[in-house]
Amino acid sequence: MLLAILLPGLSMILNGHLLKGIICFILQITLIGWLPAAIWGVASRNNDLNERRHREMMAAMKTGASR
Template sequence: MLLAILIPGLSMIVNGHFLKGIICFILQFTLIGWIPAAIWGVASRNQDLAEKRHRETLAALSQVRR
């Protein structure tokens, strides 16, 4: 989470969002753009975690049905 706040572009690239990461780096290089880039990085990280939980829940439900 700290990486998503301090270096949001790198955080997105590490999570597999290469194009988003590059765009976020460009946005981060401006002083005004750093704050929206940090917010975007945290939001992207939270969305990735939510998708992971959703996939795990679906996998658990599919095993229960068998």
């Protein structure tokens, strides 16, 4: 979470969002754009965690339904 706040572009790149990470890094370079970039980085990370949790839940439901 700290990486998403301090270096949101790098956080996005590490999560597999290359183009978003580059755009976020360009936004972060400007002093005014750093805060929106940090918010975008945290929101993107939370969205990735929610999607992973959803996929795991769906896989567990499919496994439970096949028993």
